[in-house]
Amino acid sequence: MHLAICDDHMADRKQMERLLGRESDRRLNTTGVLYVDSFGSKESILTTPMIYDAIFMDMTEDGCDAVELSHMLRADGTDVPIVFCCDKVDYRKSKNLPDNALFLDKPIVVAELTEMIDHLLSIKNSKAQKLEFRNQTDTFYLTEDQISCAWPKNYRYVCIHTTNGSEYTTDMSIASFCGTLSKYDSFILLASNTVLNMRYIRSISMFKVTMQDGKSFRLGFGEAKVLRKSVDACMEKLAQGEKAQGEEA
Structure with missing residues (x-):
């Protein structure tokens, strides 16, 4: 502490x-x-x-x-x-x-x-842990549930899209960004190097995934099936965690 x-x-x-x-x-x-x-x-x-x-x-x-x-x-x-x-x-x-x-x-x-x-x-x-991100001018803090999705701008920067519609740029590679989120089960990396918070996926079609705020991303061939399974597993794990917390209370 x-x-x-x-x-x-x-x-x-x-x-x-x-x-x-x-x-x-x-x-x-x-x-x-x-x-x-x-x-x-x-x-x-x-x-x-x-x-x-x-x-x-x-x-x-x-x-x-x-x-x-x-x-x-x-x-x-x-x-x-x-x-x-x-x-x-x-x-x-x-x-x-x-x-x-x-x-x-x-x-x-x-x-x-x-x-x-x-x-x-x-x-x-x-409390939900705050994650620290930096760029050349600012340091900002986000919790896991504030991050909706993210994608690389180039090999040095990642653009983070939040649930309230704000966007931030952090000075790190997409690999480093994924490392920061590695302890959370709700994130998945697509073949396109886009990171999604599976809590906020609204729909998945054969070649497109759409987030709850309407933002959408293309999927590769066969990727939709894998993504659906990952979302189902994520939601089941979250539900089990909420049930366990309720029993403790």
């Missing part, structure tokens, strides 16, 4: 670094290492907010408090939990708190920090 500390009180920031380091050591053989970055100003955290699973925050200096900064992060697309560390300011009493706000009291109690990390891990594990 990747965590950020954003605290303009240097002593408190260093103490949290030590506490999270020890917490990480205790979890090495259980829930895994905690990767921690530490920031002392709003400018530094605003440059890389999307890579974290949670942010611990207490900001009171330089005319920007933690609540104001949290809304800047939300405006930039960060939806991860923000843990407000209460000391001089009791953020529980603050107006206009962002969604997904949690609280710890300073000085930090080890048992309470451990409980908070457990809670953050449960939130992380229940």
